Amino acid sequence: SYELTQPPSVSVSPGQTATITCSGDKLGDTYACWYQQKPGQSPLLVIYQDAKRPSGIPERFSGSNSGNTATLTISGTQAMDEADYYCQAWDASTGVFGGGTKLTVL
Amino acid sequence: EVQLVQSGAEVRKPGESLKISCQGSGYSFTSFWIVWVRQMPGKGLEYMGIIYPGGSDTRYSPSFEGQVTISADKSINTAYLQWSSLEASDTAVYYCARHHLSHVGGGGAFDTWGQGTMVTVSS
Numbered sequence: 229s230y231e232l233t234q235p236p237s238v239s240v241s242p243g244q245t246a247t248i249t250c251s252g253d254k255l256g257d258t259y260a261c262w263y264q265q266k267p268g269q270s271p272l273l274v275i276y277q278d279a280k281r282p283s284g285i286p287e288r289f290s291g292s293n294s295g296n297t298a299t300l301t302i303s304g305t306q307a308m309d310e311a312d313y314y315c316q317a318w319d320a321s322t323g324v325f326g327g328g329t330k331l332t333v334l
Numbered sequence: 335e336v337q338l339v340q341s342g343a344e345v346r347k348p349g350e351s352l353k354i355s356c357q358g359s360g361y362s363f364t365s366f367w368i369v370w371v372r373q374m375p376g377k378g379l380e381y382m383g384i385i386y387p388g389g390s391d392t393r394y395s396p397s398f399e400g401q402v403t404i405s406a407d408k409s410i411n412t413a414y415l416q417w418s419s420l421e422a423s424d425t426a427v428y429y430c431a432r433h434h435l436s437h438v439g440g441g442g443a444f445d446t447w448g449q450g451t452m453v454t455v456s457s
Contacts, residue, residue: 229396229397258440259440259441259442261443263379263444265379270429270447270448270449270450271371271379271429271431271444271447272447273443273444273445276434276441276443276445277441277443282445312378314378314379316379316381316443316444318438318439318440318442320439321384321393321438321439322381322393322395322396323369323381323384323395324381325371325378325379325380325381326378327378328378328379
């Protein structure tokens with residue numbers, strides 16, 4: 229079965245750029261999306277189709293996808309961005325989530 | 335406003351059956367796929383399966399095939415997730431979400447989520 233691998237944790241200082249990666253075999257040949265989940269809340273879509281932002285998502289969130297790696301970048305990270313982040317892609321018609329990355333804003 | 339509202343928390347004993355629900359509003363319920371996602375305590379998101387309420391086409395993740403049943407009643411804009419015999423390992427929060435494209439797969443994302451249903455299975 230298809231697997232997506234994320235680092236368990238990433239730390240960033242306020243105002244700096246956070247980068248979260250998601251690796252999978254030939255991931256760049258398909259689309260990736262990203263979800264943010266804060267404690268006790270439902271996931272929130274922040275990036276879809278590699279780099280598109282849903283309405284209401286701040287411009288500091290951006291995405292890219294090439295080769296075997298999709299990347300979520302948060303520029304000018306704020307304390308409110310501290311959360312778990314999950315990548316997601318499709319293996320044929322079955323969805324696959326990455327294991328999640330806990331972003332800590334120190 | 336597009337919204338998915340899930341049924342409330344449930345507590346069951348091992349071996350019991352259960353059906354939880356997810357009601358959509360604010361959009362054409364029969365035009366978008368609905369996915370079910372499991373989140374075990376302290377763990378990540380797991381894709382369970384997806385249904386097209388307009389035609390009841392249902393597809394399961396191999397990990398959940400045969401373990402749960404996904405269904406929908408388009409007359410009341412509601413999707414369901416059910417178990418015939420619960421186990422303690424089914425204890426989790428279950429989310430439904432809307433797939434934002436009319437076709438499943440490449441490019442599709444889950445743009446609206448329900449609030450989650452906590453299912454606790456304990457003797």
